[in-house]
Amino acid sequence: MRKFNVWAWFIFLVGVLYFFIPLFSVFEFSMRMLKGRYTFEAYRVAFSDPAFYEHFGFSLLWAAITLVVSLLLVVPTAYWVHWRLPKIRPAVEFVTLMPFVVPAVVLVFGLIRLYGSPPLTLTTTPILLIAGYVVLSLPYMYRAVDTGLRAIDVRTLTEAALSMGAGWGTILGRVIFPNLRTAILSGVFLTFAIVMGEFTFASLLVWPAFGPYMEEIGAMRAYTPQALSVVSFLLTWASIGLLQWVGRGTAAESQVAGAR
C-alpha cells in the first residue's frame, strides 16, 4: 500500500511539474519587460491597448450570441430526441461531432465558396461567423445536454407533467431546464472558452475577434502576449471554479435522480 502511495505521489508530482513549469515560465517571462526587475508592466501595456478591448469585447458579444443560438438549437433538439426519437440518437450524435471530423479550415472555405458570391452573399454579415461558432460548439453543448438528459428520466417526467395538464413551454421551462442547469452550464463554459480563443473562422472571415488579435500581438511583441496568455488561463480557471461552485448543489440531486 505504502509503495503504491509513493508512486502515486511521484506521478502526480511529475504531472504538476509538466503542467506548471511552462506556465510558470510564461508568467516569469511576462514579468521581465523592464530590464533588471520584475514588474507588471507587460500587463499594463496589454490592458492599455484600446484594440485589446475592442477585440475582446467583440468576441464576448459573439460568444454570447453563439451561446443563445446554440442553446435554443441544442436543448429542444436533444430533449425531443430523448423523448420521442431515441432511435435517431446515434445519428444526431454523429452530426454533432462534425467539427471533429471536418477541420475548421475546410468548413470555413466551404462556407465562403457557397455564400461568398450571389445569389446569397453572407460573407459581409456576421451570420456565417455565428453559424460556424454554433457548429464548433455542438459537440460540447450537445454532449453536455445529452448527459444531463440521461441523468433524469425525461420520458416519464414529461408524461407526468403532461398528465397534470402542462404544455410544452411549462415542461421545458419548469421541469426539463431546471434539471439540466449544471449540464447546460458546463456546455456554456466550454463553448465560451472555445469561442473566445477561436482563430480560424474569425481570421478567414475577417472579423476583429480576440483570437486573431492574440495572434497578431504574438507576432509583433515579446512580453504582452505572454501576459495575455496568463490572463486567459486565469479566466479559464475562474470559469471552471465558477462551474464547480454553481454545480455543487445540484450534482447530488441529479445523481440520486439518475440512480433510480
Place this chain on the structure above:
Amino acid sequence: MAYLTINGVGKTFGSQHWAVRDFNLEIERGELVSFLGPSGCGKTTTLRMVAGFETPTTGTIVVDGEDITNQPPNQRNVGMVFQSYALFPNMTVADNVGFGMMVAHKPKDEIQKRVSELLDIIHMAGFGNRFPHQLSGGQQQRVALARALALSPRVLLLDEPLSALDAKIRVSLRAEIRSIQQQLGITAIYVTHDQEEALSLSDRVVVMNAGRMEQVGAPFEIYNFPTTEFVAQFVGTLNTVSADVVDPKEGILRLEGQQIQTLESLDGVKANDKVLTAIRPERISFLADGEKANLMEGVIQSITFLGSIVRIQFQVGNAEFHMDTFNNPQLDLPKIGDKVQVTFSRRAVLVLTSGGTA
C-alpha cells in the same frame, strides 16, 4: 352507462404485431380495476392509451360520456402514477403535489390548502419542504400518488406503482392505496404482474395474455373459476392433468387410471375424449373418515415447508400433483415414499376450455 368505456381498442406499433387487440371493458364510477398479466402482454400499452400517451389503432375510449380517444394527454385530467415515481427532482414535495394546480393557475392559498390536505391523506404532513431525494422509495411513491390526486382526476392510472419497493412496504402501501381510492371514490386502473396484488386490492381483475383479455371478473371468480387454461395457470398455483372422459353427462373422468367426478356435466365432449383438468393444491386434503368425494391414491415425493402452509408433492401414475395444507404442530405428516389417499370435492375439479381436447 358505464363511467369509462374502452371499446374495441387495439394498438400496433408500426408493423403487423398487435400489442393490444380487441380490448373491451366498462368500468363503473369509483371502481378499481386491475390489469394482470405477464410481461409484454400489453397492460402498459392499454393504460397509456387511456392516459393519452399512445393513440389507439382501432377503437374508442369514452369517459363520462365524452369521447377522449384523440384528446391530447394534457387535456384529459387523468392522474398517473409511475413505477419510477417520476417526482420532479428540482421541486419540493409541496411543489410536486401542487404542480398541476400551478399549471392550472389556481390561487396560491388554494394550492397550499389542497397540498396540506393531500399530505395529510398520505400521512406525510411534515414533509412539504423536503426534496424527493430526501425521501424513501415508499414515501416518494406516496407523494406521487398525492400529486396524481391533486386535480381530482376523472381516472387514476397506476402502472406497477409498487414494483420498485420491497415486500413489506409493498403490502402496506397497497392497502393504503386501496383505502385512499375508496375514501375518495375515485375510478382507478391498476396495472400489475403480481397476482396477489391484483387479487387483494381490486374490485375486478382483467387477466391479459399476448395483447388479449383472457378473463374479466371479481378476484374471487378469477381465482376460483378460471375460464381458460392461461388464467388458471397464471393466477395461483395449479395442478393440471389431462384426463379421459368416461361419462360427460355425470361429469365422470378417468385420471391416471382413477375415476374422479366433476360437479357439473361436461358439454361438447363425448366419452373417451381427452380433457385438461385443473385442481388447486389447497383443495386437496388427506382422506379423513366419512368423506364422500373424489378419491385418489398417490405416492409422496417431497414435503416443503412454506411458513404457514406445507406443500406436499405426490405422484399418481405418471402425473405429479401438489397439495397445500395448513401448517400446525399437531400435523401428522406422511413420509416420502408413503402411499396415501387424498380427496377433493367435485367442485374442485376444473375442466379448462382451451386445450381441453388436445
